[in-house]
Amino acid sequence: MTFGALAVASRRRVLDTLRTAGVPQDVLALARATGLHPNTVRFHLKVLIEAGYVIESRQASGGRGRPQAVYACAAPTTHEGGYALLAELLASMLDDAAGVEPARAAGARWQRAAGPAGVAPNAPGTLGEAAARATALFAELGFDPVRTPERDAARIELHACPFLDVARRHPGVVCGVHLGLLRGLVEGGPAGDGPSGGRAAADGRSGGPVGASGAARTFAAELVPFARPGVCIAEIRKVVPEREGA
Structure with missing residues (x-):
């Protein structure tokens, strides 16, 4: 399945409505239940069908x-279930054995692998460019990001997580991977060991930032898991360079 298909909140609402209904629904019924225009519902259904979430x-x-025409949720495939089990097992092993640092490194490696082979990503030149890169990536992965620009920082609220079930049980690992991915994207290099490099709260509640990059970088990245119900930040x-002798 393509997780990016769930990057739009109204599209997830259509899918959630189908899941709740339990029986096939037509376009007009979905439009009434979601408050969306029938044409919008048709468009979302087309995307969900192509991504494998819905069948007609x-x-x-x-x-x-x-x-x-009526629509229903597609049954999870054995293939998908196998990946979910593998993700749970790997996260559990990392959590027990090593914790967040290997997870961050894995996220940075994931980001590098997504670019051209053998080419290190260029660091963004401006805060706006860094935020745009991160927002686009989170949207592609299905996190439903909402960007809030600030003067010296960019705040991106993540309203969905394709890995939510595993993240709730192993936030240090799953959120650590996402932090490494974010760092690699906006810093143009591997995830570093920053001064705030603590683990996420083990119980999945808001426990402060997972970590931040070192002060030598132009930008520092932080991730707050479960900052409030249903939202990570x-x-x-x-990064303001320290003055010599300060």
């Missing part, structure tokens, strides 16, 4: 004419 079938209406901030 035909149902006799009881009158004349063609059977109407990524922050990118300009």
